[in-house]
Structure formats: C-alpha cells, structure tokens
Amino acid sequence: MKELMYEGKAKKVFKAENENEVYIYYKDDATAFNGVKRSKISNKGILNNEITEILFIKLGKLGVKNHFIKRIDDRTQLCQKVDIIPLEFIVRNYIAGSMAKRLQIEEGTKPSNTIFEICLKDDELGDPLINDHHAVALNICSYEELHHMYKMANKVNEILSETFIKEGIILVDFKIEFGKNNQGEILLADEISPDTCRLWDSETLEKLDKDRFRRDLGSIEEAYIEILKRIK
Amino acid sequence: MKELMYEGKAKKVFKAENENEVYIYYKDDATAFNGVKRSKISNKGILNNEITEILFIKLGKLGVKNHFIKRIDDRTQLCQKVDIIPLEFIVRNYIAGSMAKRLQIEEGTKPSNTIFEICLKDDELGDPLINDHHAVALNICSYEELHHMYKMANKVNEILSETFIKEGIILVDFKIEFGKNNQGEILLADEISPDTCRLWDSETLEKLDKDRFRRDLGSIEEAYIEILKRIK
Numbered sequence: 001m002k003e004l005m006y007e008g009k010a011k012k013v014f015k016a017e018n019e020n021e022v023y024i025y026y027k028d029d030a031t032a033f034n035g036v037k038r039s040k041i042s043n044k045g046i047l048n049n050e051i052t053e054i055l056f057i058k059l060g061k062l063g064v065k066n067h068f069i070k071r072i073d074d075r076t077q078l079c080q081k082v083d084i085i086p087l088e089f090i091v092r093n094y095i096a097g098s099m100a101k102r103l104q105i106e107e108g109t110k111p112s113n114t115i116f117e118i119c120l121k122d123d124e125l126g127d128p129l130i131n132d133h134h135a136v137a138l139n140i141c142s143y144e145e146l147h148h149m150y151k152m153a154n155k156v157n158e159i160l161s162e163t164f165i166k167e168g169i170i171l172v173d174f175k176i177e178f179g180k181n182n183q184g185e186i187l188l189a190d191e192i193s194p195d196t197c198r199l200w201d202s203e204t205l206e207k208l209d210k211d212r213f214r215r216d217l218g219s220i221e222e223a224y225i226e227i228l229k230r231i232k
Numbered sequence: 233m234k235e236l237m238y239e240g241k242a243k244k245v246f247k248a249e250n251e252n253e254v255y256i257y258y259k260d261d262a263t264a265f266n267g268v269k270r271s272k273i274s275n276k277g278i279l280n281n282e283i284t285e286i287l288f289i290k291l292g293k294l295g296v297k298n299h300f301i302k303r304i305d306d307r308t309q310l311c312q313k314v315d316i317i318p319l320e321f322i323v324r325n326y327i328a329g330s331m332a333k334r335l336q337i338e339e340g341t342k343p344s345n346t347i348f349e350i351c352l353k354d355d356e357l358g359d360p361l362i363n364d365h366h367a368v369a370l371n372i373c374s375y376e377e378l379h380h381m382y383k384m385a386n387k388v389n390e391i392l393s394e395t396f397i398k399e400g401i402i403l404v405d406f407k408i409e410f411g412k413n414n415q416g417e418i419l420l421a422d423e424i425s426p427d428t429c430r431l432w433d434s435e436t437l438e439k440l441d442k443d444r445f446r447r448d449l450g451s452i453e454e455a456y457i458e459i460l461k462r463i464k
Contacts, residue, residue, distance in 0.1 A: 095369070102360055103352070103370070111369035120335070128334055131363050137327070137343035138335070 009035065010048070010195060020182050022081045023072060026052075030195070032214045034126055041213060045075045047224040048193035053077060054231055055160065055192045062159050064152060066188035067179060082179025082189050085141055086121040089149060091157045092173040096198050097211075102129075108172075108205070114157065116150055121177075148186060149178050156188065164199065167230035169208065172198035194224050241267065242280070242427060252414050254313045255304060258284075262427070264446045266358055273445060277307045279456040280425035285309060286463055287392065287424045294391050296384060298420035299411065314411025314421050317373055318353040321381060323389045324405040328430050329443075334361075340404075340437070346389065348382055353409075380418060381410050388420065396431065399462035401440065404430035426456050 002014035002023060009031045014023040026045035031038050049071075056068035067079040092099060092115040099115070100107045118135060119127045130138075132146050141149075153176060161171045174197035177190035190196070194209040201208060207215075208223040234246035234255060241263045246255040258277035263270050281303075288300035299311040324331060324347040331347070332339045350367060351359045362370075364378050373381075385408060393403045406429035411421035422428070426441040433440060439447075440455040 099366070102357070103362070103366065104357060105370075112371075113365060113368045113375075115365040115369055117363060117365070125334070125336060129361060129363075130335070131349060131361075133345060133347040133349070134331070134335065136345045137347055138337075139344075 010045075011191070016078060016081075020081050021069065022079055024077050024079050026075045026191075030210070030213050030220075032210070034123060037214070039213065041220045041224070043221055044195070044224060047221075047228050048191060048195055049075050049077060051193045051224075051228050051231065052191040054228075055163070056188070058163060059156060059159055059188065059192075062155075064155055064159065064188055065185065067181070079189070080181050080187060082181050082187055084121075084177055084179045084189060085145075085149075085186070087135060087140060087149075087177070088119040088121055088127060089153045089176050089178070090117040090119065090173060091115070091153050091176070092117070093157070093161060094170070094172045094198075096172050114154070116153060118146075145186060152178070152186070152188060156192075160192070160197075163231065165202065168202045169227070169230060170200045170202045170205075172200055174198070194227050199227060242277075243423070248310060248313075252313050253301065254311055255308050256311050257308045258423075259307075262442070262445050262452075264442070266355060269446070271445065273452045273456070275453055276427070276456060279453075279460055280423060280427055281307050281309060283425045283456075283460050283463065284423040286460075287395070288420070290395060291388060291391055291420065291424075294387075296387055296391065296420055297417065299413070311421070312413050312419060314413050314419055316353075316409055316411045316421060317377075317381075317418070319367060319372060319381075319409070320351040320353055320359060321385045321408050321410070322349040322351065322405060323347070323385050323408075324349070325389070325393060326402070326404045326430075328404050346386070348385060350378075377418060384410070384418070384420060388424075392424070392429075395463065397434065400434045401459070401462060402432045402434050402437075404432055406430070426459050431459060 004012060005015055006013040010027055010029055012025040016022050026049040028040045028044045030041045053071055056066050060066055067082050069078040072078055095105045095109040096107045118130055120130050135141055136143055156176060164171045178186050179189035181187055197209055199209045208227050212220045212223050236244060237247055238245040242259055242261055244257040248254050258281040260272045260276045262273045285303055288298045292298055299314055301310040304310055327337045327341040328339045350362055352362050367373055368375055388408060396403045409422035410418050413419055429441055431441045440459050444452045444455050
C-alpha cells in the first residue's frame with residue numbers, strides 16, 4: 001500500500017520509491033463553487049488521467065517543462081515531486097465564467113488581448129483574484145518568477161489552442177498551476193483536463209467541459225470521452 | 233450661475249468660460265462603502281480643496297502633470313477639463329482597508345514591495361479589483377498607457393510619502409485617478425486629500441483620514457484640519 005501524502009478534491013498524491021517523485025491518482029470526485037457542489041462523474045479519473053498525460057507529453061516535447069514522468073495505470077501517473085506555488089494561473093481567450101460574472105460581460109465575447117489572471121489558492125478566502133504585487137507581498141514568489149510563469153502560461157496557451165482547434169474545439173480558458181522541484185526549477189504541474197479548461201465545440205459551441213457539471217447540463221462523461229477521442 | 237456638468241459624491245464639476253477648463257467645487261458630503269454610509273463633515277469641502285491644491289501644486293513642480301490650474305475660492309478650483317479614465321489606482325505602502333480584509337492580513341503590516349492595484353470605477357459592480365489585462369480587454373486604455381500611469385502613481389507615492397513623513401505622517405495608502413485632456417495627454421486628476429489617502433500620525437499611529445468617518449471614530453473635522461496644518 002502506497003503512503004498517502006495529500007488528498008485534494010480530484011486527486012490523491014502518494015509517495016513513490018524515489019523521494020523526488022510522487023504517484024498522482026485521479027479520482028472520480030467532482031466539486032464546484034469552492035467545494036459547495038459535490039458529486040462523482042463516472043470514469044472522470046480515468047479520462048482526466050489520460051487527457052492530462054497526452055497534453056503534458058505534447059507540452060513537454062514543445063519545451064514546456066512539466067512534472068509528468070510516465071503513466072502507471074489507468075488512474076495513476078508518476079510525476080516529479082514539486083511544492084505547488086499557491087497560485088492559479090488563468091488564461092482566457094474568450095470571456096466566460098467568473099470574469100463574465102464579475103465584470104458583467106457576455107459569455108463568449110472575444111477580447112482583443114489574451115487575459116491572464118492569478119488567483120490565490122486559498123479555499124477559506126474563496127481563491128480571490130490578486131495581482132503580481134499581492135503575490136510578491138505575500139512572499140509567494142518573486143516578480144521574476146511570476147514573469148517566467150506568465151511566459152510558460154502563454155506558451156501553454158499557444159500550444160493547446162492550436163492542438164484543440166485542429167480537433168474542432170475552442171479553448172475558451174483554462175487554469176494551470178506550477179510547482180518547484182527539488183532543484184528549485186519551476187515546472188508546470190497539476191492537471192490539464194476538461195475539469196480545468198473550458199472547451200467548446202467550434203461548430204456547435206456545445207460545452208465539453210466541467211461547466212456541464214457546474215450548470216447541470218448532463219452528459220458529462222460523454223463530453224469528457226469526446227475530448228479524449230478528439231485529441232488521441 | 234455656472235452650468236453643472238457632473239455631480240459626484242464629494243464634488244461638483246461646472247463649465248468654465250474656456251471649454252478646455254472646468255470649475256471643481258468641493259462639497260461637505262461624505263460617503264463610504266460604495267455610498268451605503270452617508271453624512272456631511274463640516275468644512276470638509278474647504279479643507280480638501282486646500283489640501284488638494286497644496287499637493288497638486290507640489291506634484292506639478294516636481295514633474296507630475298496634473299489638472300490643477302488655480303484656486304478660485306475656498307471650495308472651488310479651476311482645472312483642465314479631462315475625460316476621467318474609469319480606473320482607481322491604489323498605492324499601498326502598508327496593508328490596510330480592503331486588502332487587509334480580502335487577504336486577511338493584519339492592518340499596518342509593511343510589505344517588502346510597494347503594492348499597486350487598479351479597480352474598475354463602476355458603482356454597480358462595486359468598483360472591483362481588476363488587472364491590466366482586464367483594463368485592456370474592457371477598452372479602457374492600452375498597456376502602454378497603463379505603464380505610464382503606474383510610473384506616475386509611483387512618482388506621486390515617492391513625493392507624497394516624503395512630504396508627509398517630514399510632517400510626522402505616514403502615508404499608508406492612497407487612491408488617485410487620471411484623465412485625458414483635449415490633447416490626449418494623461419494628467420493626474422480628481423483630488424488628493426484625507427478622503428482619498430490613509431494618513432497615520434507617525435508617533436501615535438492615530439488615523440487622520442476618512443477612516444475616522446468609516447469606522448465612527450469621531451473628531452473627523454479635527455483630523456482633516458490637522459493634516460492641512462502640517463502640510464501648509
């Protein structure tokens with residue numbers, strides 16, 4: 001039995017044989033609205049494990065250093081152990097979700113620029129939007145590290161937008177996280193899946209992501225299967 | 233009778249003889265918490281008119297271009313007419329107010345860096361914190377204009393911090409606004425007063441600003457008089 005190090009909302013992290021590595025296990029649990037809405041989505045763990053694997057391998061080949069090492073089984077991947085930097089980096093190509101709500105902008109509006117946001121990962125505070133100065137004042141990271149992470153986020157956006165649009169999917173927005181490995185190197189970490197991206201069919205604009213769960217649209221598993229099928 | 237162009241919470245703006253100028257009249261009205269708390273503070277308009285005049289003249293001499301032209305009477309100043317850019321620039325040398333609350337940081341904490349924030353001026357939305365990408369996406373200004381305004385805000389902070397500390401006052405934080413004149417030039421506008429700054433006595437840490445109104449601490453007029461007396 002592997003030793004559990006940490007259990008999050010959608011994943012468990014276990015110790016690996018090498019102290020610089022961890023096993024990440026993808027659960028079927030789904031939560032939304034800062035944990036207020038909870039359920040399970042059949043096979044979500046299996047689907048997100050494979051989707052993340054495909055995308056992390058692709059990003060790694062194209063120069064985005066990330067924590068993924070290899071697949072272990074259908075729900076588990078071996079990854080570099082990192083200390084997660086407690087920031088959510090959000091990249092928006094179209095306006096949707098919290099930004100549409102906060103600023104009363106119609107969902108689906110295309111801004112003239114790519115929008116980057118950082119939120120403080122803090123459930124008690126409700127993951128508030130912050131800016132670079134706040135992150136530095138909170139001793140989370142330096143201005144230089146922020147600059148580096150924004151550059152990586154931009155590259156992730158370029159690669160993923162192209163990957164998805166080739167398969168008839170619009171990458172509306174996504175959330176990524178970074179961590180530092182034992183060398184102090186900043187790596188893309190966490191996952192990239194329909195749990196963490198908004199993905200719309202480019203013909204029908206049908207939502208193929210976690211908004212199906214948040215907004216009770218049904219056919220959640222089918223949407224995740226569709227995403228995996230298209231990028232595979 | 234001058235023609236009223238605009239009435240805000242604390243000031244009225246009237247047409248001037250020259251179409252590129254306006255008269256700004258300082259009222260005694262005080263509001264807080266996005267207009268929920270309302271009252272009048274005796275002589276506030278007279279005090280803020282004079283405090284703003286002293287500070288804008290000083291800033292102008294030191295190279296911060298601003299809208300102030302000249303005093304008209306004890307409540308009125310002649311200013312360049314500008315289109316206000318709908319952003320509040322907040323500069324924080326110590327953590328207080330909304331940032332202390334949002335991020336649960338003790339008031340009076342000194343961060344290692346100067347914190348700049350921008351909020352969208354929109355009463356209906358509650359003047360939400362935004363970032364540079366949002367401002368550009370909302371077509372409020374360009375990245376270059378933001379960069380210019382942050383540089384001006386930084387210079388204002390350097391000059392005012394030094395001005396106040398010489399008089400035994402800590403400039404904790406402040407809010408400024410910018411506008412564009414008919415030449416498209418960005419000028420510091422609005423006011424700088426105990427309504428828009430947090431000012432603490434450097435010995436006693438006594439609050440000498442609008443927090444006396446927000447927090448029902450009494451002696452509001454006396455605090456504003458004390459600020460004027462020290463900088464005069």
